[in-house]
Amino acid sequence: MPRWAIYVIVAVGILLILLCCLCICIKCCCKGKKKKKFQRDEQINLKGVDGKTSTVLVQPDVVDVDYGSTKVYRGKLLYSLEYNAALSELTVGIKQANNLKAMDLGGSSDPYVKLYILPEKSKTYETKVFKNTLSPVFNEQFTFQLPRSSLLKSTAVMKVFDFNRFTKHQVIGELRLQLGDVDWNHVIEEWQDLAEPAKFEDENLGEICFSLRYVPTANKLTVVILEAKNLRSMDFGGSSDPYVKVQLTLDKRKWKKKTTSIKKKTLNPYFNESFTFEVSFDQIQRVNLVVSVWDHDTVTRNDAIGKVFLGCNASGNQLRHWADMLSNPRRPVAQWHSLLSAEQVNSTLALKKRIPVPNKVKESPLFEKHFK
Numbered sequence: 001m002p003r004w005a006i007y008v009i010v011a012v013g014i015l016l017i018l019l020c021c022l023c024i025c026i027k028c029c030c031k032g033k034k035k036k037k038f039q040r041d042e043q044i045n046l047k048g049v050d051g052k053t054s055t056v057l058v059q060p061d062v063v064d065v066d067y068g069s070t071k072v073y074r075g076k077l078l079y080s081l082e083y084n085a086a087l088s089e090l091t092v093g094i095k096q097a098n099n100l101k102a103m104d105l106g107g108s109s110d111p112y113v114k115l116y117i118l119p120e121k122s123k124t125y126e127t128k129v130f131k132n133t134l135s136p137v138f139n140e141q142f143t144f145q146l147p148r149s150s151l152l153k154s155t156a157v158m159k160v161f162d163f164n165r166f167t168k169h170q171v172i173g174e175l176r177l178q179l180g181d182v183d184w185n186h187v188i189e190e191w192q193d194l195a196e197p198a199k200f201e202d203e204n205l206g207e208i209c210f211s212l213r214y215v216p217t218a219n220k221l222t223v224v225i226l227e228a229k230n231l232r233s234m235d236f237g238g239s240s241d242p243y244v245k246v247q248l249t250l251d252k253r254k255w256k257k258k259t260t261s262i263k264k265k266t267l268n269p270y271f272n273e274s275f276t277f278e279v280s281f282d283q284i285q286r287v288n289l290v291v292s293v294w295d296h297d298t299v300t301r302n303d304a305i306g307k308v309f310l311g312c313n314a315s316g317n318q319l320r321h322w323a324d325m326l327s328n329p330r331r332p333v334a335q336w337h338s339l340l341s342a343e344q345v346n347s348t349l350a351l352k353k354r355i356p357v358p359n360k361v362k363e364s365p366l367f368e369k370h371f372k
């Protein structure tokens with residue numbers, strides 16, 4: 001190899017070594033500057049702590065506002081209150097809700113509102129169910145007969161639920177209004193944030209699942225009592241002997257009735273029993289279906305565990321189930337329902353008393369056709 005080539009190779013090697021050394025020096029200098037800057041910034045922040053400007057440590061970022069907080073935003077409800085002293089009538093309006101908490105997997109809810117007055121709780125109303133929305137507009141009004149003396153001691157409860165056809169309905173939130181604190185000189189209309197629902201207030205009577213099927217061409221209404229669960233214990237041993245009574249009322253009068261078999265010592269009975277009634281298309285619009293669960297006693301009188309009624313006069317989930325049946329003829333529609341107290345259902349139905357019918361009329365073919 002020529003001597004000049006060796007000199008070139010040595011020179012290139014030395015140059016590369018110098019470049020590497022230069023890069024290392026630059027990197028070390030940058031690290032030193034960053035470290036000094038960090039120490040200087042830290043000193044500035046620590047100086048701020050000694051004085052009155054401690055907001056740097058106290059006030060969190062906007063993103064961290066709810067960190068560690070157990071309060072959950074559930075949405076808000078617009079309602080109205082009006083009292084007619086002359087008629088002893090309280091009118092509660094459920095106007096609309098906004099920004100409700102999403103309860104379904106799709107990030108939405110199927111909300112409806114349940115309304116009642118404590119402590120009497122003689123009537124319970126439900127609004128219509130709105131599908132897949134967090135801001136439903138209800139615009140419904142409900143009336144309670146309430147004397148002035150009772151009004152001042154009462155509490156209006158508005159509970160917003162998420163509807164589920166096959167599982168228990170979940171509570172989104174509630175409002176509790178002390179009616180004794182309200183200024184009744186004018187109509188009240190205001191928004192309020194929903195609060196966490198109170199625990200252990202509502203008596204849990206259990207739930208029942210049944211299906212409905214109506215065939216208009218055959219004038220047949222079929223009710224299949226499927227099962228019940230979490231029924232209230234009525235016996236001393238912590239159990240019950242439940243059976244179900246299926247009753248039709250026509251024009252506010254008792255009409256037809258059938259019962260299931262009795263299931264011994266259980267709070268979760270399985271029936272799967274079917275009942276068919278002859279109901280014309282004209283009658284189906286004036287009929288109410290009353291499904292009641294009873295505890296059988298061999299010695300004493302049978303006790304009602306709970307009831308639910310469906311029909312065109314119903315509201316909330318019961319009305320929805322009835323409407324689904326009518327809009328899907330020939331197809332069975334099943335749904336779970338929470339049982340209500342017998343007093344609540346009876347006061348809402350307000351059935352007329354039976355008129356004594358002479359025996360001759362009872363024996364006529366026309367009577368047998370329509371009332372047997």
